Amino acid sequence: MIERPVSRRSLIAGAAAFGTLGAAGCSRVSTADVTDGGNLLERLRAQGTVRLGIAGEIPFGYISKKAEVTGEAPELAKIIFKRLGVPHVQPVPTEFGSLIPGLNSQQFDVISAGMFITPERCKQVLFADPDYQVLDALIVRKGNPKGLRNYADIKRTGAKLASGTAYAEIDYAVDAGVKRDSIQIYPDQLAGLLAVAQGRADAFAGTSLTVRNVVEQTKNPKVEGTEPFLPRLDGKPAYGAGAFAFRKGETKLRNAFNEQLLKMKKSGELLRVVKPFGFTATEMTDLTAEELCKG
Structure with a gap:
């Protein structure tokens, strides 16, 4: 059974474990030789x-209540x-906005966090082909x-x-005409949900999976998730x-x-691995990193 936090207290406990593991794994990896395709493997x-x-x-990608790394990306990585x-994986927790700098400064070997492929990010890192495709959704006040x-x-x-910090949803909203400096930035989806519940924000934008999971887990009676939608960027889906x-x-x-x-x-194994985390056949994709990096 996959362990998942189911309450704010559990999420906070998980965050504490997250910090402990991060402290344990904060030393840098040795410098790799990236000539001729690299020698990291x-x-x-x-x-x-x-x-x-x-x-x-x-x-x-997150730390469970049992202080174990899990999530669709880490389980796939294992x-x-x-x-x-x-044979072994070691989590190095960090903020989402620090993932690319952390990778390039060799704090860890690979980003295993479900990171969206965008042309801008493709200039900074080398992406594998995507393992999922997902729409966006909003957390809003109950009754919207x-x-x-x-x-x-x-x-x-x-x-x-x-x-959230460095979320692609920020650029999608700006593309729709929302002023960038008006968007409130929170460290994670739980903080965003609470901002909506407490009236500090009218909506929190994230992936439909992120929104669905945090709404279901917290069971906060003051909020709900919207139906998923496909955002646009530069006039294109x-x-x-x-x-x-x-x-x-x-x-x-x-x-x-x-x-x-x-x-x-x-073989269908990918869907079987990620299904416990809320993924369905709808989220499976044949898109390639090459296609997505072109924009």
């Missing part, structure tokens, strides 16, 4: 452990890296008194919008497709990872 096989950068976001000859269904509604009504990310130049590791991921997609 060989080094990981030799040491037997891969360090995963996670951001404490349910259902993508399987794929074992098949690549790396302002009738907020998408970012255009936020703009039209002048509602106070909140989102913005497909929220998440993937693992590696340092630039580590093409050997990324390609080996992609090979295993493709096998799991074709």
Whole structure:
């Protein structure tokens, strides 16, 4: 059974464990040679452990009440890296906005946090092909008194919008005409839900999976989630497709990872692994990192 926090107290307890594990795993990885596709895979096989950068976001990557790393991305990482000859994973918790800097400063080996592939991020890291695709949703006050269904509604009504640190939803909202400096930024979806419940924000934007999970887990009677919707960016549909990310130049590791991921997609194993975290066949995707990096 997958462990998931089910109350604010449990989430806070999980955060405490999260911090403890982060302190234990804060030393830097050794510098990799990224010439000719990199040698990180060989080094990981030799040491037997891969360090995963996670951001404490349910259902993508987080620490359970038992102080164990879980979520769709870490569970997928456990399987794929074992098949690549790396039997152990070690979580390195950090804030979402620090994942790319942390990866590139070698605080960990791979981002395992369901990070959306965007052209801007593709300039900074090397993405695997996406393991899921998801729509957006909003956390709103119970009954949705302002009738907020998408970012255009936020703009039209002048509602106070909140989102998470470095979330792609911020750019989607700005593209719809919401002023960037008016968007409240919170460290995670729980803080965002509380902001809405307490009236500090009218809506919190996140993925439909994130919104659904935090609403169901907290059972806060003052809020609800909206129906999922497809956002737009630069006049085009913005497909929220998440993937693992590696340092630039580590093409050997990324390609080996992609090979295993493709096998799991074709066999249906990928869906079986991520289904306990709320993913369905609707979230499965054949999009590639190459397509998404072009925008």
